[in-house]
Amino acid sequence: xxxxxxxxxWHPIASSDDLPFRHVFHGQLLGRELAVWRADDGNVNIWENxxxxxxVRLSIGINEGGELKxxxxxxxxxxxxxxxxxxxAHPADAPARRIQNRTYPVREAFGxxxxxxxxxxxxxxxxxxxxxxxxxxxxxxxxxxxEDVAAGLAKALxxxxxxxxxxxxxxxxxxxxxxxxGRSVIRGLVSDPTTDTIPLLREKNRTLAKLRDRxxxxxxxxxxxxxxxxxxxxxxxxxxTMPDIAVPHGGTMIVVVKRKWQTARGVTxxxxxxxxxxxxxxxxxxxxxxxxxxxxxxxxxxxxxxxGELLSYVIGVKREEVSKGGSHALADTVREGDLLxxxxxxxxxPLRRDATRTLLVAAGIxxxxxxxxxxxxxxxxxxxxxxxxxxxxxxxxxxxxxxVLRGKVTVHDALARDAIRQTIGEAxxxxxxxxxxxxxxxxxxxxxxxxxxxxxxxxxxxxxxEYFKNDRVIDDSSSxxxxxxxxxxxxxxxxxxxxxxxxREAGVTVLSSCEQGACGTCMTTVIEGEVDHQDVYLNESxxxxxxxxxxxxxxxxxxxxxxxx
Amino acid sequence: MTxxxxxxxxxxxxxxxxxxxxxxxxxxxxxxxxxxPGREHRADWFLELNPFGQLPVxxxxxxxxxxxxxxxxxLARKYDRSGRWFPDDPATMAEILRWHAVGDDLTSTxxxxxLVLGMFYDFDLEKAQKGxxxxxxxxxxxxxxxxxxxxxxxxxxxHPTTADIACFPYVMLSEEADVSRQDYPALRRWxxxxxxxxxxxxxxxxxxxxxxxxxxxxx
Numbered sequence: 194x195x196x197x198x199x200x201x202x203w204h205p206i207a208s209s210d211d212l213p214f215r216h217v218f219h220g221q222l223l224g225r226e227l228a229v230w231r232a233d234d235g236n237v238n239i240w241e242n243x244x245x246x247x248x249v250r251l252s253i254g255i256n257e258g259g260e261l262k263x264x265x266x267x268x269x270x271x272x273x274x275x276x277x278x279x280x281x282a283h284p285a286d287a288p289a290r291r292i293q294n295r296t297y298p299v300r301e302a303f304g305x306x307x308x309x310x311x312x313x314x315x316x317x318x319x320x321x322x323x324x325x326x327x328x329x330x331x332x333x334x335x336x337x338x339x340e341d342v343a344a345g346l347a348k349a350l351x352x353x354x355x356x357x358x359x360x361x362x363x364x365x366x367x368x369x370x371x372x373x374x375g376r377s378v379i380r381g382l383v384s385d386p387t388t389d390t391i392p393l394l395r396e397k398n399r400t401l402a403k404l405r406d407r408x409x410x411x412x413x414x415x416x417x418x419x420x421x422x423x424x425x426x427x428x429x430x431x432x433x434t435m436p437d438i439a440v441p442h443g444g445t446m447i448v449v450v451k452r453k454w455q456t457a458r459g460v461t462x463x464x465x466x467x468x469x470x471x472x473x474x475x476x477x478x479x480x481x482x483x484x485x486x487x488x489x490x491x492x493x494x495x496x497x498x499x500x501g502e503l504l505s506y507v508i509g510v511k512r513e514e515v516s517k518g519g520s521h522a523l524a525d526t527v528r529e530g531d532l533l534x535x536x537x538x539x540x541x542x543p544l545r546r547d548a549t550r551t552l553l554v555a556a557g558i559x560x561x562x563x564x565x566x567x568x569x570x571x572x573x574x575x576x577x578x579x580x581x582x583x584x585x586x587x588x589x590x591x592x593x594x595x596x597v598l599r600g601k602v603t604v605h606d607a608l609a610r611d612a613i614r615q616t617i618g619e620a621x622x623x624x625x626x627x628x629x630x631x632x633x634x635x636x637x638x639x640x641x642x643x644x645x646x647x648x649x650x651x652x653x654x655x656x657x658x659e660y661f662k663n664d665r666v667i668d669d670s671s672s673x674x675x676x677x678x679x680x681x682x683x684x685x686x687x688x689x690x691x692x693x694x695x696x697r698e699a700g701v702t703v704l705s706s707c708e709q710g711a712c713g714t715c716m717t718t719v720i721e722g723e724v725d726h727q728d729v730y731l732n733e734s735x736x737x738x739x740x741x742x743x744x745x746x747x748x749x750x751x752x753x754x755x756x757x758x
Numbered sequence: 759m760t761x762x763x764x765x766x767x768x769x770x771x772x773x774x775x776x777x778x779x780x781x782x783x784x785x786x787x788x789x790x791x792x793x794x795p796g797r798e799h800r801a802d803w804f805l806e807l808n809p810f811g812q813l814p815v816x817x818x819x820x821x822x823x824x825x826x827x828x829x830x831x832x833l834a835r836k837y838d839r840s841g842r843w844f845p846d847d848p849a850t851m852a853e854i855l856r857w858h859a860v861g862d863d864l865t866s867t868x869x870x871x872x873l874v875l876g877m878f879y880d881f882d883l884e885k886a887q888k889g890x891x892x893x894x895x896x897x898x899x900x901x902x903x904x905x906x907x908x909x910x911x912x913x914x915x916x917h918p919t920t921a922d923i924a925c926f927p928y929v930m931l932s933e934e935a936d937v938s939r940q941d942y943p944a945l946r947r948w949x950x951x952x953x954x955x956x957x958x959x960x961x962x963x964x965x966x967x968x969x970x971x972x973x974x975x976x977x
Contacts, residue, residue: 213947216950255968264965
């Protein structure tokens with residue numbers, strides 16, 4: 194048997210005990226270095242051992258429980274997907290979400306962690322393996338070729354075989370992990386005697402250590418085999434580039450309502466999961482998804498999840514008394530098991546994770562993005578303070594998730610406006626370097642915090658909030674021509690009408706939601722022409738990039754605009 | 759009078775003392791000694807302090823002390839009110855001093871290889887690296903069986919001792935000596951534990967570890 198880089202079989206690469214709480218294990222299989230870590234939810238991640246940024250080994254990184262943080266420049270990668278969730282120098286969401294590290298298949302069985310170059314190979318079938326409890330031996334690294342180690346092992350134990358790189362001897366079974374062409378690890382399993390395991394482990398360890406010494410002496414007499422040369426496939430440009438702007442793909446996916454529950458009076462929680470149970474795209478704290486409602490409307494809801502929680506998104510829906518039908522449709526008609534179409538997460542409310550102090554202020558349903566932020570800061574042990582204002586104590590949503598936070602979290606109920614003002618003023622205090630405040634709530638609350646912060650020397654860039662509404666006066670005096678490239682249509686947009694209206698009149702179906710340039714639903718790719726941006730959805734650099742337009746409010750500075758529609 | 763540490767920033771042996779003084783919250787002053795490239799440790803004024811010409815040297819009042827392992831014992835006995843870092847029990851003391859000697863063996867192997875690769879010293883690189891791997895193998899086995907037996911540290915007490923401080927720096931700096939720790943998973947886990955000792959401090963090439971479960975529960 195010759196060892197090949199293309200060996201598709203499963204091999205053990207670690208013991209389960211090698212992955213204690215918040216540790217990163219350094220492994221290798223067939224020449225490929227691996228960073229292996231267990232997240233707080235128990236999931237084992239096996240990743241290529243290099244950060245996509247500067248190639249630094251992720252095995253020296255920090256396991257933060259739901260994310261792995263690179264030691265060098267603090268890039269973070271999510272449990273399960275290995276999607277990059279944060280780039281300290283580039284905190285906006287869109288670029289980060291597309292970057293993903295290479296992951297390898299994982300199985301955990303018999304006290305060992307297994308991997309393979311791809312999912313294609315069948316997991317090895319150990320006859321009668323399920324009949325008993327297994328005790329993994331101390332792994333024995335050997336500087337010798339895996340096939341020589343397997344042969345030497347069979348001979349020393351007077352066993353038949355080896356079968357591939359596996360040797361069975363009595364009630365023990367040994368797997369030789371092919372680390373590289375000249376390096377191996379012997380991973381043995383014996384029937385667990387449950388008592389007095391240490392003398393047994395010591396005895397087996399002595400035997401294997403003697404064998405190791407013999408195998409290494411004989412390997413030293415042979416010319417050293419050339420190390421395997423794994424080809425590090427380049428991460429696709431789509432996954433590794435950092436565009437100035439996330440040009441809308443209109444990417445949607447179908448999710449199933451896994452759970453629907455009353456999280457507070459008037460607030461319904463929805464847990465949305467992938468239909469096949471696989472993970473959802475990564476997101477950053479503050480991100481939202483568009484939910485396409487059964488009524489045809491599209492509404493935005495913030496993701497409340499903590500770091501690395503990608504098996505479902507949890508959103509909170511407030512049943513508004515005065516509603517255009519969005520919250521009613523969700524809260525009243527959608528049931529557990531129903532399917533919904535949602536967009537990929539997008540973040541207009543990015544959280545900085547380099548602050549010396551973060552103040553989080555939420556009012557009412559505004560708790561949803563703030564909860565996600567608090568959970569991220571909490572997991573990373575960063576200092577924060579959360580003030581949550583509600584009308585009545587029983588309208589405070591997601592209490593169970595707030596209660597487990599370790600930062601200073603205060604729920605204020607039924608405070609009068611002056612008391613709210615005083616509380617926020619005290620919490621803000623005079624600004625000092627690297628302090629940031631995030632506010633989510635009704636417009637009046639945003640204005641109050643902004644005014645208070647300005648009075649306490651907080652600069653604009655330290656005060657963060659998300660627009661749910663565009664207060665700018667829209668200038669619709671221009672007239673221009675719009676060419677819809679994919680629909681092969683040219684339309685005239687007169688003064689007083691929006692591009693969206695003109696397209697609809699011509700029979701073109703276009704999604705929209707707020708129709709005031711705040712939500713991003715009608716965002717369309719621009720192929721040619723200069724955009725007159727009037728929305729509050731795109732940031733300044735995205736506007737300068739001139740690659741996308743909100744057709745509900747923005748117009749053209751040029752005489753002609755070509756859109757990808 | 760403040761303690762004076764004659765120190766070279768990149769020396770693992772000097773770092774042992776900075777680490778223990780940080781953990782014990784002992785204030786001190788640093789006197790930088792240009793070990794490389796200046797070779798100031800061979801200057802006359804330094805040889806007056808330590809005729810062996812080795813760093814670190816520590817001055818505390820009337821005392822002028824040298825040898826990192828010896829100074830660890832001095833600091834522990836004088837400034838550690840808990841009495842844990844160098845306990846009184848004779849067998850434990852012997853055990854700790856045994857590992858202090860391993861700390862010195864790491865200096866003559868890992869540190870030697872690191873000086874060849876980083877500061878152009880003329881030592882036998884291959885021999886130094888082989889020696890380092892031999893020590894790491896023994897340490898990994900000792901720590902692996904320790905974990906099985908409920909012992910997290912190099913010596914028998916249920917808490918770290920100066921033995922852990924004496925061995926830690928050159929284990930952590932081994933990558934700079936081109937000595938990988940990949941084959942020593944139990945040794946790697948022990949370095950996580952050392953890096954989570956309250957009061958832990960870093961040096962160039964030694965990164966902190968993430969917070970542990972205990973620290974999370976306590977905060």
